[in-house]
Each structure stands twice: as structure tokens, then as C-alpha cells.
Amino acid sequence: MTDYADKISTHAAELTELDRQIGDADHGANMDRGMQAVREIDADAFPDAVDYLKKAGMTLVSTVGGASGPLYGTFLLRFAASLGQGDDVAALVRAWRAALDGVVARGKAGLGDKTMLDALIPAVEAMEATQTTVQECLQAGVEAARRGRDATVPLVARKGRASYLGERSAGHQDPGATSITLLVESALSTLA
Ligand code: ADP
Ligand code: MG
Secondary structure, eight states: OHHHHHHHHHHHHHHHHHHHHHSOSOHHHHHHHHHHHHHTSOGGGSSSHHHHHHHHHHHHHHHTOTTHHHHHHHHHHHHHHHOSSOSSHHHHHHHHHHHHHHHHHHHOOOTTSSSTHHHHHHHHHHHHHOOSOHHHHHHHHHHHHHHHHHTTTTOOOOSSGGGGGGGGGTTSOOHHHHHHHHHHHHHHHHHO
16 A cells, blocks of 8 residues: 555656546546555554555545545455455455456446556456466556556546546546556555
8 A cells, every 4th residue: 555655646647637638637636645645544553454454445435535536445445355365366366356346336337438447357357367476466467457558548438527528538548547557566566
């Protein structure tokens, strides 16, 4: 979470610029506000990663605002709820799957709608297909997330604020697909 807070800070201006093109220019500021609040959580006050990540998820819900707050909050809450059933690569992948399913249930979007799911779905599928080591699994996830993020450029948005633009949303990279790719990158650089 600390590494992700750093990455979001570094990329906040870029995320906001992407959201300026097809949204309301707040995604970087939204995520930065939320992750700075997460950074302030005293991790030592929680007995384990499950309780810590639940707190982080609730913090995102209450501080991020916008569409992405509840979606990232749901991601962390579902991720946390799935932990504690093993400490191998399969358990890690199950947590990513549970988190992804939570985002789908919450936002009712799917592949090709030009949202964070266009990076997250291929990332989790790649992890599921590469359960060798945590390193290789998350490396595959990062590569798939980046490809999915880049592939949002030509898409016409069908969900979220960008969908109000219709055809004019094409030609721009989705901000949420960009921020979720940073999360997969954080997982690789810290967990692996
Ligand atoms: P808002 O659109 O309310 O200003 P943000 O700018 O913080 O919220 O986040 C926008 C991002 O949220 C989009 O780029 C998209 O990736 C993601 N998003 C929006 N709606 C959905 C949805 N229904 N499912 C998944 N992701 C979504
Ligand atoms: Mg926005």
C-alpha cells in the first residue's frame, strides 16, 4: 500500500490529465487523496494483513470519492476477505480473482467498456495461467495489465463518466486502467 501510495503520487498529474480528456479531471487527485489517507493508517495497530487491508479499503471508500472510490474500496475489501486461506501463489491469485469479481459486481462493467477492468481482467487471467512463482505470476499480470491499459485507447467508453462522450471517448487512454496497472506493478515490486 505504501509503494502504491508512492506510485499514485508520482503519477497523479498524469492520471488527472487522462481524466481531463474523457472525464472531469479528478482521478489523480481522487486517488492521491485516498492513498495518502491509507499511508497514514498505522499498520502495526492491526493483527494481520486481512484487518489492515479492510481498513485500507474502507478508507478509500470514504476518502476517494468519484466512481473509483467504491470500486477500489471493494477491490481491497474483497482481496482482504479472500486472504487467510493459505500463503502460496494460488492463494494470492484467488485473492486477485475475488477482488476482480467484487469490482465487476459493484460496477457492472465488463471487458471492452473502457474501464479499469480492461487492465484488471487480463491481469488476473494471466496470473491464473502462470501460478509458478509469485515473481513470474505477478510479472505476467503486469505485462497483461499494461497491454490491456494500452488497448483502452481506441475503445468507446460504455461505463462511467467517459461514456457520456460517446464516440469522442475513443483515442484516449482510460485513467482507471492506468491507475490499476500501477497497483499490479506495486504488487510485483513488493510481494515478489
Ligand atoms: P469519476 O468518473 O466519478 O470522476 P474517477 O475519475 O476517480 O471517478 O475514476 C474514473 C475511472 O473509474 C474510469 O477511468 C474507469 O476506469 C473507472 N470506472 C468508472 N466506472 C466504472 C465501472 N462501472 N466499473 C469499473 N470501473 C469504472
Ligand atoms: Mg473523474
